[in-house]
Amino acid sequence: MSIFASKIKCGECGGWFGAKVWHSNDKYRRVIYRCNHKYGGKKCHTSHVTEEEVKAAFVTAFNKLVTEREEIVANAEMVRQTLCDTTELEQKKAAWGQELAVLVEMTQNCIAENARIAQDQGEYQKRYNSLVERYETAKARFDEMTDAIAERSAKSERLAGFIKTLRAQEEPLADFDERLWSCMVDYVTVGADGGLTVGFRDGTGINV
Numbered sequence: 001m002s003i004f005a006s007k008i009k010c011g012e013c014g015g016w017f018g019a020k021v022w023h024s025n026d027k028y029r030r031v032i033y034r035c036n037h038k039y040g041g042k043k044c045h046t047s048h049v050t051e052e053e054v055k056a057a058f059v060t061a062f063n064k065l066v067t068e069r070e071e072i073v074a075n076a077e078m079v080r081q082t083l084c085d086t087t088e089l090e091q092k093k094a095a096w097g098q099e100l101a102v103l104v105e106m107t108q109n110c111i112a113e114n115a116r117i118a119q120d121q122g123e124y125q126k127r128y129n130s131l132v133e134r135y136e137t138a139k140a141r142f143d144e145m146t147d148a149i150a151e152r153s154a155k156s157e158r159l160a161g162f163i164k165t166l167r168a169q170e171e172p173l174a175d176f177d178e179r180l181w182s183c184m185v186d187y188v189t190v191g192a193d194g195g196l197t198v199g200f201r202d203g204t205g206i207n208v
């Protein structure tokens with residue numbers, strides 16, 4: 001798979017750019033990327049871009065990051081410490097976990113009591129359904145907290161990698177570096193005017 005797959009976005013419709021080969025059978029062969037909706041119902045007007053243009057945009061944008069490294073790293077560290085903190089979410093998850101355990105026990109007791117003691121089945125069913133409904137609500141909240149924690153943790157890891165890589169890069173890039181592209185860039189946006197914006201994993205967007 002190309003390193004540019006799902007990395008180039010249309011600034012007009014938000015769709016992804018796909019690869020197309022021009023002059024595939026002659027010496028003028030080259031790979032270009034264009035919006036996948038260009039010839040569909042939306043017919044976006046964004047222009048195509050070549051791999052060479054994307055690579056050049058990345059080198060230019062990355063070198064701007066390097067020149068402002070200390071400020072960029074400081075901001076990324078602050079984001080990681082605040083927006084990626086999972087302490088509150090962990091506490092909420094634990095609380096919902098306890099609620100689930102209580103509801104499971106209550107439901108089991110309800111079923112056991114119904115099997116042991118003769119009672120109105122209509123009333124029993126209402127009580128049972130109420131417990132199941134409460135359990136499903138608590139489970140949904142528990143899963144929501146779990147997903148939110150995983151999302152923040154993943155973002156924290158991405159930022160940690162971004163920070164480590166940027167700190168290690170003391171010199172500007174002379175040529176395109178595939179490794180840096182893969183670990184530093186979220187995606188490049190192609191504007192309607194043909195301009196490119198390189199979006200890095202810390203949330204920084206640099207117009208080229």
